[in-house]
Amino acid sequence: MGSSRAQSFGQTEINWDKLDKTKFYVVGAGLFTGVTVALYPVSVVKTRLQVASKDAIDRNAFSIVRRILKTDGIPGLYRGFGTVITGAIPARIIFLSALESTKVAAFKIIEPFKFSEPIQAAIANGLAGMTASVFAQAVFVPIDVVSQKLMVQGYSGYATYNGGLDVARKIVKSDGIRGLYRGFGLSVMTYSPSSAVWWASYGSSQRLIWSKILGYDTEQNKELVPSLTTIVLVQAAGGIFAGAAASCITTPLDTIKTRLQVMGHEKRETATKVVKKLIVEEGWKGLYRGLGPRFFSMSAWGTSMILSYEYLKRLCSKVE
Structure with a gap:
């Protein structure tokens, strides 16, 4: 995968x-479960921020964390975790399988176009990431809903439930199976x-760092193998850069999707109404x-995830 030059300086593709x-x-199931445990509270805080009304007392991440710890303790930061971890393993397997197989196919398809290596990586990785995400949503959306x-239960008037099965049962009873796919399109x-x-x-930032900053594509360095560090x-x-780019571009859609998914049956609104309400209350911000x-x-x-993933691939590579 990728050019021989990329492999010559040990990018370990x-x-x-x-x-x-x-x-x-x-x-991988064990590794990604550990990462999910460590970072899950951030998802809880993000979700509460996105559904807070303009009159809510807690208007920033720190006040929300304080409120959760005061009322529910540490377990409050893990509301809905059992449901997420149950669905995360099959969703992750689907995602990684689709990602890797699509990436291999994409590199082969674009190879004749002779793009530069960062552009090849951007196109192949981008297509693979998009394809993998579409497949994984079939499992992930009901888990997300x-x-x-569960993350917002009892908060600002949201209903209280007796666990994930109770939520699923009530959703199916009021809206049918399609209720579990609320916000699927979004x-x-x-x-x-x-x-x-x-x-x-x-994919592209990694290769730019290797070539433009570290100079591993020069004649003197192209045969060198960098250290594991x-x-x-x-x-x-590359992971930090990718996270910054993706979060800035897609946060508005994520906010709308979250609000749609946590609404009760009696409060159903369209995406357009959610957007108008947010803009009226707070402007585009x-x-x-x-x-x-x-x-x-x-x-x-x-x-x-990417460090765990790259480590996992090294750990699970077949011995030649």
Whole structure:
């Protein structure tokens, strides 16, 4: 995958066919569960910020954290976690399988066009990220709908539930199965471009750092193999850059989607009404509710995920 030049300076692009799939999925499930545990509270805070009314007492991330800790303690920061972790494993397997297989195909398709390496990486990674996200939404959206209702239960008048199954049962009873897919279109519109931007930014920024900043594409350095520390730092920098780009571009859609998904049956509104209400109450900045936590979440999650993912690929590569 990628050019021989990329592989010559050790970017360790490990092809999908070089992985032990069983080990990849088993170890990956544990690894990504750990990352989810560490970063889940940020999602809870972001969600509460996005659904807060203009009269809400808690208007920033710190006050929301204080309120949650005061009323519910640490468990309050993990509301809906059980539901998320149950669905995250199959969704992650679908996502990673689609990502890697699409990336391989995309690189082959664009190779004859002779684009520069950063552009090739941006196109192939972007297509792979978008495709993988579309497939994963089939599992992720119902989990998202249920977990977000649990995240905001009892907050600003939102209903209280007895766990994820109770939420799912009440949604199906009032809206049918389609209720579990509330905001599916917006989720695809949010996460697919977000995933495309994230993976495109990650793939291209990595190669720009290697070539333009570290100079590994020069005649003197192209045969050098960088240290593992250098590889990890470049991957982390790529993850941070990718998180910044994706969060800035897709936060408005995420805010609208979250508000639609947490509404009760009796308060149903269209996406257009949600947008108008936000703009009337707060102006265009209302669409960027939760940008800070979303930026932190996407950067922290993205960097943690990509370092875990690259480590996982090295760990599960087949011995030649």
